[in-house]
Structures are given as C-alpha cells and as structure tokens.
Amino acid sequence: MNFFKKLFGGGDSSADDYLENVQLEVNEEHIHYSNEIYWITKKVGDMMELMNEAMSKQDYDEAESVRLDWLKLVDIARDELDEVGDFKGNSYLLDSAIKYLHSYKTLLENGYKKLIELRKSGNKGTPEEQKQLKENNEDIALFTEIFNDSVDEFVAKYDSNGDFIDSSFENPFLEQAKNLNTSTNPLFEPIHGISLQDYAKIAYFMANGGTAADVCKILNIEMPVFDEANALWLKRMTEDKTFMVSMKYAEYFGQAGQNNKFLNFKNGNDNSSDDKNKFLKRLENDEEFYYELMGAREAAYDFGLDGASWIEKNFGIGLGEFQNIAMKWMQKTDKINEMLAHKEAKYKEYYLKLSRENNESVTDDIQF
Template sequence: MSSTNELYQNVSGKQKDEYRDYLTVLDRMDWHSYDYTTWPCADLSFPDIAEDEACDLWPFKPNLNEPHWVDLNSQFRSGIRRYGYANRFEMPEQVQELSHSVAKEQLSFIQELQHSNTDEFTTQIKQFGFSDEKHFSWGVSLLDSAEEQALDAADDFLKEQKAKLDAQMDAHIEAASEGGLLDPINGIDMETWAAANAKIAGGMDLEDVLKVVGTEKPIWDEVSAEWTARMSQDTTFAISKVYGDAFMNSDIGKFASSETNETSETNTSTGGSALEKVTEDFELYIKIMCHQNMGAAQGKDAASILNEYGLNVTDWSSVGAHWSTKMATDTRMALKMGELMEKYNAEFATAGAGDDIDF
C-alpha cells in the first residue's frame, strides 16, 4: 500500500500532465482498506470551525479522471452533519424503507418527545434503528438537507424553463413588432391603451382618461375594438404580453405624471402605502386573497374588500403579477401559499369575510 505522504497531495488547479505520477499512485491504491480517520490532519474531536478559520484538508477517494479533494471543514464546518460525516453515520434501514414525507413525519413526532418524555424518546429512536441521540439528530438533519436540495433542484428547473419561455416570448414580441402588429392605432399605442384601461379599472373617470390620452370616445371605442381584435388573432400571445406588462405598470407614458395617477391609500402608522406593504408581505397578500375568495362566496364585492386594505383593482393586479412571478420560480413559496390559504380560509370562514379586519 502506498504511504499516506504519497497520497496526501493537493492537485487542485493543476493540469493532468503535472500529476500523471500521482494518478498512477491512486490507481494502485487499495481503496477497500482506505480509512480517512487515520490520515494526516484527521481530528476526531470534531470541534466547530469558525467561518474565517483556515483548516487542513481531509483526503478522500478522488475521481481517477479528475483528482479532487473533499474538505470536511468546508462542507460541514460545524454541527451534527460534521460529526455524523466523520463518524460515518448511516441512515437506519427502518427509515430508508419509508418515503421521505413519511420519514419526516415520523421523526418529527419523535423530536417532540426529545424534551418532554426522555424515556419514550430513547425507546422510539432505538425502534427506528438509531444508536443514540446524536445519530437521531444527524438523521433528522440529513432528511432536512435532502428536502432542501430537492427544493433547490426544483427551483433551478423552474428558472431554466422560465428563461426559455421568456426568450421565446421576447422573440414573438419582436416578430409582432416587425410585422406591424404593435403599430399604433389612430395614434394610440398598445402601452397607452393598456395603461388607460388600468386607470379605468382603478376608478379613474373615463372622461379624465380620454383627456390624458388626448382623444375622444368614438375614436377610443374604435381603438379598443381594433386592439382587442389584434389580441384575439395573435396565437403567440405577444400582444397580450405587452398589454399585461403595461396594465400592471400603468404609470407610464402619458400617465406617468403625478396628476393623473390614482395612488393607493397611505398607511400613516408605517409611513408606507398599502400597495408597498402587500408587495413586501407575502402572507398579507395571501390573507387578502382569501378574504376576497370567502367574501365572494358570501356575496360580497371583491373591490370593496380591497378598499378595506387601502387597495384598488389596479393595485391588486400589480400585486398579483409581482407575487405570481416570484412563485413561478420559488417552490418553497408555492408550498407556503398552500399553508397560508388553509389558515386564512378557515379564519375568514369562521369569522365571516365581512367582519372587521386587522391590517
């Protein structure tokens, strides 16, 4: 067997020609007798490592085509994962036989006994195949880590798909623009028409909107009919995308001046607008959504419920687009939405959607 000095080499950043002899040594290594705990720098006391503290490398069997090192002190600088890795903990077969969700549920139940019923806790972890409390804590941490990795992978996939769809839509919009489908109608472009509709939906008087646009109602009706026809005939939905973006962000173009904007009410207790609050608070967004849903079931007007929160229809459209975009690439947020909807649907169903609210 090769000596540890021959094997304990850091070749990161080097070209293969520079460590050809090293590859030969590794190829002859009897990995069945490999025990990293006996190698140089193996500290079996496993003290936690500060983030800014320099640490020795722990050697590990490399990929023979691309030698590398696993630095225990980088992967697990502190905590039970570090301890479990160094002690070669394995998940008991009793847990491996369960699905991830069932295993999480079972171990969570045992965790609740950890401080309330020590004897029962010890009995339970033994029945599940854990050797002691540290082994159990490591198992819980490993399941949590696996869940986090799965969620990260799901988010990465969603982001990749969204990027592809965005690129495809950008191409459709460019083609629509080059083909004249986004050319102004009677001098009114798509963004202006969409912003005007957003202002009307938000409560701005039609006559005031037409003054800002600089047109009269007969022309406005013709323009609206034509833009609607173009959107209905556009199978790529490029025009609808341009419309939606302008509708959600309607303070543009001729509607950019403060005199023409209908703003949501200001919450003087926090110094911020109601729109800002719900844009920054995901739980509040779900709460209002549930309030509207339960209110609709009870025959109440959704717009009046929004007014209770200092919002109007345009605000709500903007907020919805904001959070929908985030949830499209955040699996955790989508899961949280389900929990919050269950909570607030029950709350409003019990109290009645028309009751006083705590904003």
C-alpha cells in the same frame, strides 16, 4: 396528524394510541424529522385531556393550575423546536410548528383564562360563557387543522428517496413576451397615437376607477377616437393567432402601476392614505402577504361578499392595483406549493373571522 395516521393505517380515534407504541422504520430523513416535530407538538395537544377532566369536575382551581402548567409546557416545546432547527435549510415545517405553539399560547393566555374565570364566577351556560367556549373550540380546530396540513405539505415536498421535489416552473408565454421584437411588427403599430403599452396603462387606470372621459382629457382626443382605438386594439388581440399581442399586453399590464401618467392625473400623485401605501408596499414586497390577501379575498367571496371590494375596503387596495402586483408574484414559482398552503391557511382564518363578525358558527360546540 393526517400524515401519521395514513402512514400507520390508524383511524382517527386510534391513531394517537397506535403511535405511542410504534417506532418509525423508514430511511427517509424527512420522515424522521417530521416525526420529531410531531412528538414535540403532540405533548402540548395532549394537555387537553387534563383540562377536560378539571372542567368536567367543575374544579376551576385545578383547571387554572392545568392552564399554567400547559403554558410552561408550550415554552418547553418551543425550546425543543429551536434545538431541532430546520431541515436542511427548509424551515417550512419548523415555522408551522412554531405558529402552532404560538396559537396555543395565545389561546391559553386569553381564551382559556377568560373561560375559567367565567365558570368560576358561576357564569357557566350564560351567553357570554357559551360564546367564549365556542371561540376556543373554533380556534383549536383552526390552528390544529392548519398545522396538520403543513405536515402533509412538508412530507409531500420529498420523493420516496428523500429527495426534494422542485415544483417551480417558468411561464413560457411570459418569457416569450419579454423577448418579442415589436419595433418592426405592424401588429404593434399605435392606433390613433395610442401604443399597446399606453393601452395597457389605460386599462389599469380604468380598473382603478378612471373613466374614458379622463383618458380623453389626458390624451386630448375626442371620445369617438378613443372608442375606435379601444375596439381596434381588442380586435388585434382577438384576431392575432400567434397571441403575441396578448402576451405583450399582459407584460405591459403587469408594469402599468409604474410611471403611469393616467394614474398621476387621477391621484394627483398623492391620493392614497398612509395605510394604503403601507399595504401596497407590503403587497409588492412580501410574497406571504400577497397569498394571505388571496386567501382573504377567496374567503370573502365564499362568504357571499364581493371579495375584491372587501379587500379595497379593508386594505385600500383596488382590483387593478392588486392584479398588477399579482403579475409579479405569478412569475415567482420557487415556493409555489408552500405559498398555496399558506393561502389555504389564511383562507380558513379569514373565513372564521368573517363568521364571527356575522355571528355564524363554523364548528360544532364541544362541551367539557
């Protein structure tokens, strides 16, 4: 664990041995709690040494016995986590530890079972066996790093006195936009009959595949009229030194996916597949899923793909739809650090997924 290595001053190679003989002498309850979770999960990770020994001896019956004992230990550790429970209502580290154990169990039931069978049948060194070994190593590296990060993240949530650090904040610009009185302000007068709210809905519509020609048809106006209205709204936002127009536009754009007559024209009220509707509904109601897709999109970009197009291809969610829902989650900040950590974990998972799909390695092979 990164945090415990830092706490005791141990290096990467000596930290575990050092921890075996050290008792925490700190008063912070969250540190004691972290330590308790750590020792439960450490017992599971320590089984790797027994597996390595069996594999090195090419005793695959022993390796299978270790695998089965390892699975039993995972279940025992899971029960111990249930006994420990959350920390004063904060289940972040507990949930992370449970996911860590679940990842190990999945690996033991699948990846390690297959690896042992391949080697036992004389296939050590074959492309299939090497591929399985590489995937096992990558999975362990991934879920171990994610859990290590969660320990650091949990500890960082508390100050030196053990008090929870509230990292939430309110966006003053969005709050100000909600309270703006636009009825008597000439900056908010419609342009050629197009209000600022309509303009935001048009922008959302066009971000999701609509065209200027569609807009003109819906509003029954000529293209030059629309072009001028578009240019003048942009000019107002650019020249408004108070940023009131821009702030109100951002608020309207965040609501543009609802009751949007332009979208109804394009979609005929039923253009989306069941899967797309399911993902959209989940994105709107599940904060963790929103940050998961944020991580997935970033991973796709870093892998050299168009992240927005990748999200649309795999989840059916267009850029405009995604950005519209993002406006909602950007205003919710009570769990921002936790959600950013979740996003980072999902980034690593999706990057590994993309690497495997493209037959690229993200970790060095580890030979037993």
